[in-house]
Amino acid sequence: MKITSGSVVKLEWSLSIEGKIVERSLVGEAQTILMGQAKSLPAGLEGLLIGHDAGQEFTATLENGYGIYDPSKVHSAKKSDFPASTNLELGASFYTQDETGKPLVARVVKLEQDNVTVDFNHPFAGKTLEYQIKVLHVRPAEKNELEHGHVHGEGGVQHH
Ligand SMILES: [Zn+2]
Structure with missing residues (x-):
């Protein structure tokens, strides 16, 4: 299924600036996010996922992803x-x-x-962000995940 605003997505990603990786998901360890709540992802990355599907690997660039240098x-x-x-x-x-x-x-x-x-500019302000993204798994979020604002189960919060 394609990623929508109500999906739980398992992905690997890296962020490069001027050809150098500056941030990435942990090597060999995918990150599971709830769309709309992925505060741990760098700027703009979440929006680039919409419409992509499990198994897709793609690159996307985002100019001034952390804002214009002021x-x-x-x-x-x-x-x-x-x-x-x-x-x-x-x-x-x-x-x-x-x-x-x-x-x-x-x-x-x-x-x-x-x-x-x-x-006071963000260190990446004014830079073009180059994302390399690999979508591993997509599923619809469950009702209580949307209510809690986080993923449950694998890669998410384990409630007792
Ligand atoms: Zn919860």
């Missing part, structure tokens, strides 16, 4: 403006939040004497 999300600040516990090494990432409380990841991209430049 230069206004790069900020300079004084080192002393950061909590003492913040790791301000070049390349280090830390969690913070925007004005609305939404979690953000900031990366230290430049260090000068007293100043730190941080980039």
Whole structure:
């Protein structure tokens, strides 16, 4: 059966950027997801599955899958403006939040004497995502899986 918004899908995937694999499902271990609830998948991957069938292996590219790179999300600040516990090494990432409380990841991209430049863009922002996807199994979700918002049984939550 073809994948729809109400399917449980077992798949293997990898995400490459500029020809290098940056994320993948565990090698030799497929991932089982409930469509619409696959928060553990990288951006846009879930949408690419619709209409595909078990046994299919395909590649798909997604431009700016993590959004467009926004230069206004790069900020300079004084080192002393950061909590003492913040790791301000070049390349280090830390969690913070925007004005609305939404979690953000900031990366230290430049260090000068007293100043730190941080980039709030997702590390993959502005990149073309290249997905390699292998669909192993597709079945309709059961009613209580849809109610719970997760997969039951193999590859999913085992309730007692
Ligand atoms: Zn459940």
